[in-house]
Amino acid sequence: MSYPAYPEYKDSGVEWLGEVPAHWDVTPVRAFVEERTAKNPSGDDENYLSLMANVGVIPYAEKGDVGNKKPDDLSKCKKVDIGDLVINSMNYGIGSYGLSGLKGVCSPVYIVLRPMEEKVLPRYALRIFENKEFQKLAQSFGQGILAHRSAIGWDDLKNIKVPMPETTEQAQFSAFLDHETARIDALVEEQQRLIALLKEKRQAVISHAVTKGLDPDVPMKDSGVEWLGEVPAHWGVPKLKHLVRIRNGRDYKIVEVESGGYPVIGSGGEFARANDFLYDGESVLLGRKGTIDKPLYINGPFWTVDTMFYTELSQRVNGRFLYYYATCFQFGQYSTNTALPSMAQEDLANIYLAVPGPPEQILIATFLDYETARIDSLVEEGRSVVRLLQERRSALISAAVTGKIDVRGWQPPEDSMLTGEASQMEVV
Known part of the structure; x- marks a missing residue:
């Protein structure tokens, strides 16, 4: 979709903005939001809120076992009201911010901002902070080793200048966005639902092939293994x-070199x-500690880290067949109860497998190489569509809040509901 530009522009005087609509103001952030620093001195166990990247403000209980833990002492936590803009000072650059629809308290490292509603609509303020170019500029003032995790504060944000239309125009932009x-x-x-279904299908194809074979009419027997x-x-x-030796x-530190040599393999593949x-x-390769449920296949000289096992294969088993089989192991049943998931070599060694002779193993592995490659291609197509859509989303927000497009005449369609057919046409 394309939208018209404004009829007249002016130089904003701000390098990152360039030209803005002639009738818009250019104002520092502090002119339309104010920092809220009110604490929770009583330490009452009020509704503790968290930020989830690309989701926004949610109750801590809904976050799950990820990110920082809820502090025992809530007296230093900041108060949050409905309509406040909340920013994770460490993770702003990866989407950890949002407009709160809840009242409660949050981590003291979060930045809590209150939109001045006589100057800016809360939804429009959110869109300003959602602008990727604004985020990059804000992050450039941060302190930290990693750019996307550089800590920023109110002092870094408050003097950044942004374009600001009148509230009536903000309302139109907000409705449009x-x-x-x-x-x-x-x-x-x-x-994303399609990608998840494809991944489930991939694993189901592997599981059926390595445990049932490719012939649907073959006589079956009870394996005796649940x-x-x-x-x-x-x-x-x-x-x-009885098929491999587990080593x-x-x-790897004693053999590491900057270049050349042989691959060093960890749970995520080659890294040194x-x-x-x-x-x-x-x-x-099978995980010993940490990531234990991601087997890897390799053929050639390699070094693997001390948190992984490698296998020496006997002539009774094909490597690709065993790799696919290993992706079906019930790792959760064997994982030891330690801080990091761990697998004992003895537990791995005693896992039962149902296996045909090597020629049939090769047939199954060849079939799975083809089928998984086909599904992986579809998954990657889906991911490409997601990336494209997310890029379009970011570009649309940026174009709107910086005045590159004029949507003052936009009206929502009579039927705003998307159908599956329509959505596919939009993607194309």
Whole structure:
């Protein structure tokens, strides 16, 4: 969609803004929001609020086991009222901010701002702080090692100059942006649901192939193993230790080099290089501590870290087949009750697998290579659509709040509901 520009512009005198509509003011942030620093001296257990990136202000209880924990002492917490703008001073650059629809208290490291409603509508104030160019400028004043986690404060924000139309025009912009971003958000959610379904389908295809085979008419037998159930009658049911030798990884610091050498493999894949290797050949890597449910496949010389096991394969098992099988292991049943999820080598060694002969394993692995690549391609297409939609969303907000488009004549469509067919057409 395209929108007209304003008929007349002026130089804002602000480098990051450039020209703005001629009838707009340019004002520092402190002129339309004020910092709220009221504390909770009684320490009452009021509604403790959290910020979730790209979600906004939510009750702490809804956040789940992520991010900072609720403090025991709430006396230093800041009070938050409905309509306050709340910003995580550490994570503003990754979307941790929002307009509160709740009353309560929040972390003392959050910035709490109250829009001056005679000058700015709360929804429009939110859009200003949602502008990516504004965020980049604010983050540039922050203190920290990582740019996206640089701590900012009110002193960093209050003097930044932004364009400001009259409240009647703000109301029109707010209605326009609320409608258009809701449409984009609906499309993003639709794509994310599709991606989740594709991932479920991928794992279901793997699980069925490695435990039931590819022939739907093959005679079956009870494996005697609960998680396997019935398996093809001609398959064996050995323990993992009868197919591979499980070896410990080692600390990579003694062999690390800046370039060249051999890959150092962790739970997320290659992350460093080494001047030596632990093993040269086909292997399936299994997590020992930390990330234990993400097996990896490698073929060639490598070094793996001491928080991972590697395997030496016997001639009875194909590496790709075993890798796919390992993605189906019930890791949660074996994880030790420690601060970090851990797997004992003995537990891994005693996992039962149902396996055919090597030729059939190769057929299954080849089938899964094709099927997973096809599904992965669809997943990546979905992610590309999500990225494109999110870029459009950001560009639309930026164009609106900086006056690059004129939507004063915009009217919401009579039927604002999206249909699946319409949403697909919009994506295209």
